[in-house]
Every structure is written in structure tokens, then in C-alpha cells.
Amino acid sequence: MSSLGDVLGYDFAEPELLVRALTHASARQSGDEIDNERLEFLGDAVLDLVIAEELFSDHPEWREGQLTWTRAALVNTSDLAERARGLGLGRHLRLGPSEYAAGADKDSILAGALEAVLGAVYLDGGLDPVRSVVRRLWADALHPDAAPSPRDAKMRFQEWCHRRHGETPTWRIVDDSGDEGDPERFRAEARLAGRTLGRGSGRTKRDAERAAAVEALAREEIDEDAAR
Numbered sequence: 001m002s003s004l005g006d007v008l009g010y011d012f013a014e015p016e017l018l019v020r021a022l023t024h025a026s027a028r029q030s031g032d033e034i035d036n037e038r039l040e041f042l043g044d045a046v047l048d049l050v051i052a053e054e055l056f057s058d059h060p061e062w063r064e065g066q067l068t069w070t071r072a073a074l075v076n077t078s079d080l081a082e083r084a085r086g087l088g089l090g091r092h093l094r095l096g097p098s099e100y101a102a103g104a105d106k107d108s109i110l111a112g113a114l115e116a117v118l119g120a121v122y123l124d125g126g127l128d129p130v131r132s133v134v135r136r137l138w139a140d141a142l143h144p145d146a147a148p149s150p151r152d153a154k155m156r157f158q159e160w161c162h163r164r165h166g167e168t169p170t171w172r173i174v175d176d177s178g179d180e181g182d183p184e185r186f187r188a189e190a191r192l193a194g195r196t197l198g199r200g201s202g203r204t205k206r207d208a209e210r211a212a213a214v215e216a217l218a219r220e221e222i223d224e225d226a227a228r
Helices: 002-008 017-023 036-058 062-072 077-087 109-123 127-137 153-165 207-218
Strands: 168-178 186-192 195-201
Touching: 002 077, 002 168, 017 036, 036 062, 036 109, 036 127, 062 153, 077 109, 077 127, 077 207, 109 127, 153 186, 153 207, 168 207, 186 207, 195 207
Parallel strands: none
Antiparallel strands: 168 186, 186 195
């Protein structure tokens, strides 16, 4: 727990809050109501607020739509899970037998745990520590020149889907070689309304999803200016 606190850059006054944030519902004992679901709910709201604040402050020229689409791109389940992996969050999770084998690497469990941790930071120290943690974890995305950028194909594709079809795309991981050194370990699909519009591969799930978005954008013959 102390090593996780070091990575977060935050020391808990009430460490039991962090323990709860890392306790998945599958680990809950009979009659025990302690798990991370309520903290996940709170952390989701706090994260949305902090990301919205940062984007609003850093991009005064953006209209509501661009702010909304960018926030959605930064806090989707896949992105949250990748940031949780960067923290090594999986090895700290408390999982029940039903999730023990593979649960520590599931996107939904990792994303929920990261939100729960942010909820725990908020309860323990208030909004300012959450801002500090979020700025650290999202440092690659939260600065005036970060978005939209050439590598943010997912965001551009999502914006195009909203503008052209009024729908949100989905991302599906279709293969995992299991080799951490494989530069094409993951293969992903970019999908809209049940159709696969692009495929891509990469070392991480996020890289594979971006590659799939690049192919989807090229296939639909959308240039970067139109996609912004």
C-alpha cells in the first residue's frame, strides 16, 4: 500500500479507505458490505469534474462539444485501465475466487478500481489532492498542446462519429499474444453501430485502439482538419 501511495504521490490519513478502494465486490465475504463500488461511483464523478476543470482552463477557445468529446476520450474504460496498469494497480487488488485468475487485468475491474482510488483520495483529503493525482496520472494529456494531437486518433474518430452519425464508437480487443515484449501484442477493432471500421495492433491496448482508429479515419477518407 505504501508503494502505491508513492506512485500516486499521496499519503492517506485513513489507509483503510485505500484498502476499501482496492477491494472488488467478488472479495466481499458473506454479510460484509465493504467493497469499492460506492467509492467507484464517487470517484467517477470527481474525475469527470477535475478533467472538465482542466480542459476548461487549458482550452478557452474550445466549444462545449469539443470539451465533452475530449473528456469522454480521456476517461473511458480502456484509457482508465491503461493508466491503472501503469500504476501497477492490479497487483494491489483484493479479488474473490471468481475473479482471481484473470480479474487483475480486466479493463472493467482496473478502471473501476482507479475511480475508487480517486474517490478514496477525495474522502481522505478533499478535491485538491485529487487534482494533484489526476494531473500527474494524465500529464500526457492535460496541457494546452496535448489535444487534439496527431496521435489522438481515438478522440478524432470519436468526434467524427458524433458529428456524422450521432453515435459513440466502441473498441474491442480481439487478440492478445500474451508476450509483454511483443510490439503488436494486442489487436483491436474500432466499431460503430455493430460495424468494424478499422483494425490495428500495438504493444498496449491503447496503442492498438489508436491504430484501429487511424485505419478507420483513413478508410472513411477523413482528413485531420475535418475530424477535429
